[in-house]
Amino acid sequence: MRGSRDLARSLTTLKARYLAINFIGLAMIAAVFVYAGVAELIKWKLAPFAGFAKLDPQTVAFIKYAFLALAAAQFGIIKAVQKILPVRSVENLSLAAIITFTLCESVAVLGLVLFLLNGNSMDFYIFMVISLGFFYLFFPKYEQWEERLRAGGSAEKTI
DSSP: OHHHHHHHHHHHHHHHHHHHHHHHHHHHHHHHHHHHHHHHHHHHHTSSOOOSSOOOHHHHHHHHHHHHHHHHHHHHHHHHHHHHHHHHOTTHHHHHHHHHHHHHHHHHHHHHHHHHHHOOHHHHHHHHHHHHHHHHHHOOOHHHHHHHHHHTSOHHHHO
């Protein structure tokens, strides 16, 4: 009887933690759209905007491909974080989610940096779409968290 009460209390705590993390994730997704607004505002106010750095096209292409490679590496890092951190305890689920959100958002920041360097807003939007795709793929699901809690053993140790 006591075990089921502890599990119920843990699940309530887990739900509250999940909702807080969910809110943080949604705020970080909103930040990506704020970056789009900043890019459009800069493009509009400084028209024609050619970037703050006068770079030759080969340098811009190199930076773009380096940033794309970095975004691809972040995909692998996110997968590793989600696999490694939560395995130790359910308490790490929140930490893994925050790290994941940060890595997802940083892809959009790479796009914003590229836009500020060369002035091509399409570069930013490519990275924005990748970032939003990462958020879609890696946004935590409550059912997965609950499953880990149930598999984690003692509710007192995991929450």
